[in-house]
Amino acid sequence: MKTVDLLKGLCAIVLALAFLLWLYGTFTNQPDFVTAAMWLGDVLVMLPAYLIPTITAWLVKSPRLKTIALLNILGGWLLIPWIVAMGMAIKRDDLRAQD
Structure with a gap:
């Protein structure tokens, strides 16, 4: 498996996890999960930029x-x-x- 394909899959998994955390935190009124989802989203954007x-x-x-x-x-x-x-x-x- 190529490294680029592995990185794409890893990013997709982390993005899906962030989205699911955000959904769960939003609908169960748990702001800690929403905050964790925002942190994961920030990492997905800022790490490649860095x-x-x-x-x-x-x-x-x-x-x-x-x-x-x-x-x-x-x-x-x-x-x-x-x-x-x-x-x-x-x-x-x-x-x-x-x-």
Whole structure:
């Protein structure tokens, strides 16, 4: 099974769980379940946004993937390391070799 298919399935399961928690909390008047559903939804949106440099480096098969992932995970919550990681992810060294 491919990694992308596995991630799609995992995201679908977490999204379904968040929706079911929200439904249950809404109709049984239990705000804790609604809050948990909102947290799960936030994680589904914010985690991929936080890891955009790492995902980009993985998709373009960057030779600096480990460095980018480490910088992104450890320092990505600050703006400057996130921008540096994104710059490293989209930098194309193979274009310079063709000149």
